[in-house]
Amino acid sequence: MINNFFWFRRDLRLHDNAGLYHALKNGKMVQAVFIFDKNILEKLSDKADARVTFLHDTIQEIQSELSKIGGTLWVFFDEPVQVWDRLLSEHKIEAIYTNRDYESYALSRDKEIKSIAKKHNSELITFKDHVIFEKDEILKKDETPYVVFTPYKKKWLEKLDQKVEKSGSFYLKAYPVKKYYSNFAKAKKTHKIPTLEDMGFKRSDIKIPNTQVARKLIKDYSEKRNYPAQKGTSKLGIHFRFGTISIRKKAKSARKLSDVYLSELIWRDFYSQILAHFPHVENGAFREKYERVEWRNNEEEFNLWCQGKTGYPIVDAGMRELNTTGFMHNRVRMIVASFLTKHLLIDWRWGEAYFAEKLLDFDLASNNGGWQWAAGCGTDAAPYFRIFNPYTQQKKFDKDFKYINQWVEEWGTDDYPEPIVDHKEARNRCLAAYKEALN
Numbered sequence: 001m002i003n004n005f006f007w008f009r010r011d012l013r014l015h016d017n018a019g020l021y022h023a024l025k026n027g028k029m030v031q032a033v034f035i036f037d038k039n040i041l042e043k044l045s046d047k048a049d050a051r052v053t054f055l056h057d058t059i060q061e062i063q064s065e066l067s068k069i070g071g072t073l074w075v076f077f078d079e080p081v082q083v084w085d086r087l088l089s090e091h092k093i094e095a096i097y098t099n100r101d102y103e104s105y106a107l108s109r110d111k112e113i114k115s116i117a118k119k120h121n122s123e124l125i126t127f128k129d130h131v132i133f134e135k136d137e138i139l140k141k142d143e144t145p146y147v148v149f150t151p152y153k154k155k156w157l158e159k160l161d162q163k164v165e166k167s168g169s170f171y172l173k174a175y176p177v178k179k180y181y182s183n184f185a186k187a188k189k190t191h192k193i194p195t196l197e198d199m200g201f202k203r204s205d206i207k208i209p210n211t212q213v214a215r216k217l218i219k220d221y222s223e224k225r226n227y228p229a230q231k232g233t234s235k236l237g238i239h240f241r242f243g244t245i246s247i248r249k250k251a252k253s254a255r256k257l258s259d260v261y262l263s264e265l266i267w268r269d270f271y272s273q274i275l276a277h278f279p280h281v282e283n284g285a286f287r288e289k290y291e292r293v294e295w296r297n298n299e300e301e302f303n304l305w306c307q308g309k310t311g312y313p314i315v316d317a318g319m320r321e322l323n324t325t326g327f328m329h330n331r332v333r334m335i336v337a338s339f340l341t342k343h344l345l346i347d348w349r350w351g352e353a354y355f356a357e358k359l360l361d362f363d364l365a366s367n368n369g370g371w372q373w374a375a376g377c378g379t380d381a382a383p384y385f386r387i388f389n390p391y392t393q394q395k396k397f398d399k400d401f402k403y404i405n406q407w408v409e410e411w412g413t414d415d416y417p418e419p420i421v422d423h424k425e426a427r428n429r430c431l432a433a434y435k436e437a438l439n
Contacts, residue, residue: 002091002185003028007035007098008073009106011129011243012058014065016174018129023097024180030097031185032066033087034059036077036199039105050206050326050360051238056196058244063193072187077194084113088120095122099129099243102276103364130243131269132171132251133159135276138269145277146270147286147379153266172252206326208360209235211245215257222260228317228329229402234261235327237361240268271369274379281368281378283349290377290384292437296345304420305340306354308408311419314394315339317407324407326360331397337374338388343426345433348375376434384434387427 006023012034014020023030041052063073076083084096096117101110114124128134138155139145146152160171196202213234217224224232239245247265254262275281285291304310308319318332328336333355340351352371356362372378376386398404401411410416 002031003094004030005096006030006032011099013244016246018127018175019097019099021175021177024183029185030183033074035080035083038079048202048204050204052201053204054208067190069181070186071184072191074191075193077199081112085116093122096124100126131272133269135273149270152270156266172248211239218257218261221258226331226397228332241361241363271365275365285377286372286379287377295347301344302346309417311417312390313404313408313411314390317404320407322358335388335393341375342387342430343421
């Protein structure tokens with residue numbers, strides 16, 4: 001008999017899963033559910049989207065794990081509201097357990113499902129799992145949110161140390177889900193998973209980085225993270241995005257190995273709480289006066305940027321890496337974003353949308369925060385006059401052209417295009433446009 005449901009979303013793992021732990025610990029039979037959300041998938045233009053392939057493979061892995069303990073995962077391809085209305089009508093369910101998602105679509109979706117559950121004398125119970133600290137857990141003394149990263153980080157680290165057990169920080173303690181595996185609902189047969197083809201997709205050939213990262217890479221992170229030709233970053237972004245790894249486990253490890261890597265994880269929490277407190281950033285500038293900037297929005301130049309044909313080797317290498325692999329090195333992300341917004345004066349939202357389409361690790365809060373940082377309209381205290389020089393960035397971080405040669409085969413030949421804009425002229429044009437808008 002099924003008493004409760006657990007709904008997998010951005011937490012695709014059985015281990016150290018907050019909502020799943022609480023559902024099973026309740027002591028009643030729990031049926032796990034995953035929904036391939038039509039509202040999201042039908043908006044994807046690339047029918048070989050690597051993220052969908054990754055999701056499908058991950059769901060199959062979870063199904064396999066559950067079948068070993070006599071359970072099964074119910075998998076649907078539909079609109080979540082339709083699925084839950086149907087399931088709640090067919091089963092007498094006390095509660096739906098799930099982990100919180102902070103994006104606007106998720107919030108409105110959950111509000112509707114909560115209402116449907118109430119009509120069926122059930123409830124939607126949510127837990128924190130995707131971040132270490134969520135919206136209202138890190139606030140200033142006056143109970144207002146932090147909008148500058150450094151003081152936020154300081155308070156974040158202080159709070160982490162407030163509750164400490166012998167096993168380590170209370171906030172980083174893993175949830176022992178396995179103790180309660182016996183409370184998964186027993187299945188007579190394995191539930192069928194819709195195929196990629198059933199959902200209108202096909203398998204991508206883009207390789208997904210695995211979750212195994214050498215301790216040495218994290219220990220050396222601060223020294224190597226800025227050099228795109230080196231293996232200096234973890235490439236775990238997609239796993240954080242879909243929850244195939246535990247943020248608590250990785251933060252606990254980072255705390256021992258690298259303060260700089262831990263800082264990167266704190267940025268995730270920071271941008272998540274910015275989105276939660278200031279939802280207008282999803283569609284507009286954090287600093288609203290920057291909406292007055294007059295963007296050029298030249299479509300031909302935007303297309304050249306997308307293709308990696310700007311005539312700026314470090315920019316082109318980054319864009320080609322993204323288009324080929326679904327990944328772009330963190331330092332290069334800043335360079336290409338600065339180039340689009342400052343050199344070409346193209347609206348940061350165009351770049352944000354392109355990254356959202358291409359990045360394996362696309363996360364709304366972090367992607368939005370990064371693009372607003374590049375455009376100077378976000379939370380950063382030193383905004384519009386910071387304009388990256390692509391040439392000096394290349395000399396500093398790829399002086400031997402290893403990264404450029406890897407991605408821009410025609411660089412250094414007659415086939416490589418001339419720069420589509422002069423750096424000095426573009427810089428002056430940008431400064432003038434921003435000054436005019438802000439004065």
